[in-house]
Amino acid sequence: MTRRLLTLLLCLATLLPCIARAQDQFKVLVVAIPNRYHHDYTVVAKPQFERMAQRHGVDLTWSWNSAPFDGDLSPYAAIVLLNTPGDELKAAQRANFETYVRKGGGVVAAHRALIFNPPGEWPWFERLIGRTFRIHPMVQTATVRVEDASFPATFGLPARWIWTDEWYEFNAPVTRGLRTVLSVDETTYDPTRIWPGQTAKGMGAHHPVAWYHRYDGGRVFVTALGHTPALYDDPLYLEHLYGGIWWAATGKGIDAAR
Known part of the structure; x- marks a missing residue:
């Protein structure tokens, strides 16, 4: 009897890795390429994303470079550009990324990913982001104010949220149909506080810092939040990110009519 029980336990131990992987809901690729102004955040972000994936049953692939864009992107339900702008991709990689989105792939763009340099070089990517x-x-x-409490990236957030970050300013939208998720109240900070020789004036009463839309066949969630490394230890910020990832990957969590 003891021998049979041992044999059964060994068989179960052999099957467990397969069972665990089968429970993964979907696959996500996180591309976090260190750059001049955003490099030390990765030390904090990577283990937090790994814990997030374990907690939610998601198959996570983490990349420090753009190499995944040379291969097949179709297994990924969503690609997270974590402080990684589109100018990190070469011409063939850009074409592969466009194909991925047109086939229904999801995209999450966080903070530095919103800045493309030089502007106008890849209009498709700028329209993907929605604002320049x-x-x-x-x-x-x-x-920070919640503007759309029905979107998953706000489910864990209070209606008004005290946050410390770089408050990106944007030009007029380059894509129609952007739905604002979060905005920042410019009366609660000084939009003109900037380095000598530069000028910032804010965006006024409507200053979006997170939004979503459907673009060229895919789903896109964008958040300007996430400058300093310590923010990746904040549970609210991680809930904000995962809500956006979940929607980008599945399309779930919002009214289908919207």
């Missing part, structure tokens, strides 16, 4: 970057003042504490 203008400038930002120094890091300051401000009040």
